[in-house]
Amino acid sequence: MSMTKIQTVNLVSNAANIEFTAIPNTYKDLYILLNIRSTTSGADREEMRMTFNGSSSGYSRSRGYAYDGGTFSGDAATGLSYIAVGSMPAANRNSNVFGPNELYIFSYAESKPKAIHGRYVANSDSSATYVIGFGHYGWSDNSPITSIRFVGAANSIASGSTATLYGIR
């Protein structure tokens, strides 16, 4: 297996969303590494969402996460309009705290439904506000993935956040 960096972005200002477009179909799988932070000040963290090809249908999830002092929760759902792939530390967290999030997309260029694995951490500096999670996701669409968009639940992705897309052969 070999991994090639396709593109990376380091935000120089806040962004409502980040989107990788014109993704080449020459790899077997995709790997995405995010190190992100939200502009929200109304909570300790904010949900990060992902969609493919501008589509808002056909997503599913099975996930688990520990948070806020040790509570564990999890759920499964289908018929979703996006995938909630993780959580971003909020603007009121320590300024150097970003949330790592990694995603692996299998057979993205094939004409069949897609499978994704992911895991993430946010607010690892605080036992009271942290969240550590993992998930297995699906997209029932048969279209090859040519674009991937990341967006917060309500607020922008903060300046200094990074997103890197790798191709796997």
Added chain:
Amino acid sequence: MSEKLQKVIVNCETGVTEYIDLTDEEIAEVRAREAQSEIEMQAKEAELAAKAAAKASAEAKLAALGLTPEEIAALR
């Protein structure tokens, strides 16, 4: 969110990254997400408050039955 809203497009074919102002339609989508997020946050807070109240009520009833704090803690 009073700052100018932009989206970031990373074109993997050209290698060009662009910061583009959101259209009015895209701004409306952001505002709708903000409103929905506020609704969900309030619902979550209400759910947590209800759970905490039910837990306190259950513990008070157990104490009234004669259970010690240690025995109540052992049931958690």
